[in-house]
Amino acid sequence: MRRKILLVLALAMVFALPGCGKKESAAAFRIGATPVPHEEILNFVKPILEEKGVAIEIVQFTDYVQPNLALQNEELDANFFQHAPYLEDFNVKNNTQLSSAVEVHFEPLGLFPGKASRLEDLQEGDTVAVPNDTTNEARALLLLEEVGLIKVRDDAGLEATIRDIEENPKNLQFVELEAAQIARSLQDVSVAVINGNYAIEAGLNAATDALASEDKDSLAAQTFANIVAVRTGDQREEIRILKEVLQSEEVRAFLEEKYQGAVVPVF
Known part of the structure; x- marks a missing residue:
């Protein structure tokens, strides 16, 4: 009888140990x-x-x-x-x-108003903020080209930077910022091109608040x-x-x- 009691206690201790008697959940x-x-x-x-x-x-x-x-x-x-x-x-x-x-x-990247409320309000030497990371800076410049503010070298591609601007009729001054910083700097520049995710965080919508934005049916979307x-x-x-x-x-x-x-x- 004493041997049976000891066996029962031993089994109970085994199943009480962490991880024994049940399958461990997989790591997330x-x-x-x-x-x-x-x-x-x-x-x-x-x-x-x-x-x-x-x-x-x-x-x-x-x-x-x-x-x-x-x-x-x-x-x-x-x-x-x-x-x-x-x-x-x-x-x-x-x-x-x-x-x-x-x-x-x-x-969609959006061109948002800062000190200037309309593209027509941009004056000689006004400032434009753009992302400073590769590809997103190129996207920003292509958007600015699309609305007629600048002309970018044809062979610059997705590595284009402000040094690839070959025509700038209004002599706009470009401020290259980390993408996450641009929305917070909007009040300091005339206009700014803001990445979609950071625009949303700032309560902005490229579809409704921007002066111009990338088209959802364009090559950019693909x-x-x-x-x-x-x-x-x-x-x-x-x-x-x-x-x-x-x-x-x-x-x-x-x-x-x-x-x-x-x-x-x-x-």
Whole structure:
């Protein structure tokens, strides 16, 4: 009888030990994202992903550099904040091996009023703020060219900077700023080209508040679609499911209703 009691107690102790007698939950899939709209989109799909067996942890970033470095260093499993041309340029300059897993949406760049409320109000020597990172600066200059303010060298491509401006009739003065800083500097310049995500954070909508913006049906929309990036060669099932959910009709409806043209689905 005493032997049976000891056996029962021993079994009870085994099953009471942490991790014994039950399956441990898998580690969450870590995704780095900038707050708006990327983190908001991921928060929307989080319960949908959980229903499909994928738990995600969203790690917030407020710049365009650290999310890629963290992904390359395996501190993240994916990130969501950039477009493919930016990623390609980043790979070359930082010797990273990252790739696009899925295209999700397009955020039109907008030319927003600062001290000047209309393009017609711009005077000789007025100041224009543009992003200082590769590809986004080129996008900004092409938008300014489209509205007739400048002319950029034809062969400058997506690496164009203010040094590639060959015609500037109003002798506009350009201020190159980190993309995240431009919306906060709007009151200090005549006009500014602001990235879509930072415009939204500042309560601005390129579709309704900008003096001009990239067209959702233009080549820019196809070229600069925002992507989920992963390490090159990573083909885990979580990534396939994430792609499926992010390109669902549920997400399309969410983007169209919440962002009213400031974020445009591309699928």
